[in-house]
Amino acid sequence: MLNNIDINKMNHLMEVNKDARQIISQLLENHHTEVSMIAHEIRNPLTLVSSSLQIIEAQHPEVKEFSSWNQTMEDIHFMCSLLNDLSTFNNSCSLHHSVFSIERLLKNIAVSFAISLDSDESSDISFRSRIAPGMGDFTGDKVKLEEVILNLLRNAKEAVGHSGKIFLSAERIDNEIVICCKDNGCGIPDDIRDQIFEPFVTGKDNGTGLGLSLSKRIVEAHSGTISAESSPEKGTVFTVRLPI
Ligand SMILES: Nc1ncnc2c1ncn2[C@@H]1O[C@H](COP(=O)(O)OP(=O)(O)OP(=O)(O)O)[C@@H](O)[C@H]1O
Numbered sequence: 001m002l003n004n005i006d007i008n009k010m011n012h013l014m015e016v017n018k019d020a021r022q023i024i025s026q027l028l029e030n031h032h033t034e035v036s037m038i039a040h041e042i043r044n045p046l047t048l049v050s051s052s053l054q055i056i057e058a059q060h061p062e063v064k065e066f067s068s069w070n071q072t073m074e075d076i077h078f079m080c081s082l083l084n085d086l087s088t089f090n091n092s093c094s095l096h097h098s099v100f101s102i103e104r105l106l107k108n109i110a111v112s113f114a115i116s117l118d119s120d121e122s123s124d125i126s127f128r129s130r131i132a133p134g135m136g137d138f139t140g141d142k143v144k145l146e147e148v149i150l151n152l153l154r155n156a157k158e159a160v161g162h163s164g165k166i167f168l169s170a171e172r173i174d175n176e177i178v179i180c181c182k183d184n185g186c187g188i189p190d191d192i193r194d195q196i197f198e199p200f201v202t203g204k205d206n207g208t209g210l211g212l213s214l215s216k217r218i219v220e221a222h223s224g225t226i227s228a229e230s231s232p233e234k235g236t237v238f239t240v241r242l243p244i
C-alpha cells in the first residue's frame with residue numbers, strides 16, 4: 001500500500017516527467033480495474049455459497065444446532081461486506097456530481113439514524129442534531145457524502161456501546177460547510193490513533209478498517225478535509241470541512 005510520502009513522490013514525478021505521467025496513469029488505471037475484477041470474481045461464488053447456506057437453513061432448521069453454524073454464517077456475511085467495502089473504496093474517487101441542498105441531505109440522514117436507534121430496543125443512545133438552515137446549494141456526490149456521514153455515525157454508535165450521546169452538527173463558516181460528529185464513547189485506541197485513515201486499520205474484532213479511509217478519499221475528492229480529536233475521557237469528534 002502506498003503511503004502519503006510515496007504518493008507525493010509519485011505526484012512529483014508525474015508533474016516533472018511526461019512519460020512518467022503516462023506510465024503511472026496507465027498503471028493506476030490497470031490496478032483499479034484489477035481490484036474491481038478480483039472483488040467481483042470472488043463476490044459471485046461467495047454470493048452463491050451464502051444463498052445455498054440460507055436455503056439449507058430454511059429447509060433444515062436443525063443445522064442451527066451445529067456449534068459452528070452461526071459462526072460460519074457470520075464469517076460469510078463479513079466476507080461479503082468486506083468485498084462490498086473494497087469495491088466502494090476502489091471507486092471512491094470517481095464522483096457523480098449533482099447540485100443539492102446539504103441541509104436537506106443531513107436532516108434526512110439524521111432522521112433515518114434516529115429511527116434506526118429507536119428501533120434497536122437493546123440500546124439507550126441519545127442522539128441530537130443541529131443542522132443550520134441556509135447553507136445553500138452544494139455541488140458534489142450526494143450518495144458518497146451520505147456514505148461519509150453514515151460511516152461517522154456508525155463508528156460513533158459502535159464507540160458508545162449501549163448507552164451514550166451522539167451529536168451531529170453542520171453549519172456554513174465562510175466558504176466552507178463544517179460538519180461535526182461528536183460522541184462520548186471509548187475514544188480512539190492510542191496504538192492506532194495516527195493511522196485510522198489508512199485502509200484496513202481497525203481496533204474492532206469484526207471491523208474491516210475501510211470506513212474512515214473510504215470517507216477520507218471521498219472528502220478529499222471534494223477538495224475537503226477530515227480530522228479527528230479524541231480522548232478516552234471525553235470521546236471523539238470528527239470534523240469534515242467541505243469547500244463550497
Ligand atoms: N467515533 C469513534 N470512537 C472511537 N474510535 C473510533 C471512532 N471512529 C473510528 N474509531 C477507531 O478507528 C478505527 C477505524 O475506523 P473505520 O471506520 O475505518 O473502520 P472500522 O469501523 O473498524 O471498520 P468498518 O470498515 O466496518 O467501518 C475503528 O476500528 C476504531 O478503533
Ligand SMILES: [Mg+2]
Nearest residue numbers: 151155211212
Ligand atoms: Mg467504521
